[in-house]
Amino acid sequence: MVIVLHKEDCPDIPEHSLHVKVKKMDDLVDEVFSLMQKYKIPFHHVEPHNRNCPGLKFPLEELEHKLFILEH
Numbered sequence: 001m002v003i004v005l006h007k008e009d010c011p012d013i014p015e016h017s018l019h020v021k022v023k024k025m026d027d028l029v030d031e032v033f034s035l036m037q038k039y040k041i042p043f044h045h046v047e048p049h050n051r052n053c054p055g056l057k058f059p060l061e062e063l064e065h066k067l068f069i070l071e072h
């Protein structure tokens, strides 16, 4: 199981709780971490939708680092 990150205006977000729109980093961390705990998903199973979504500007490493710290 993975948590998929999407940009705000992605036209292809499935109606599923494991698809998350990116938002302010602190709120995103809270949302993704609660899903990780609920579904027992490790931080390295959080991944971007594709190359353009949420896009190269999204600080994925920063998010992963914050999730890693919460998880440990």
Ligand SMILES: [Zn+2]
Residues within 6 Å of the ligand: 005, 006, 007, 010, 011, 012, 013, 049, 050, 053, 054
């Ligand atoms: Zn997307």
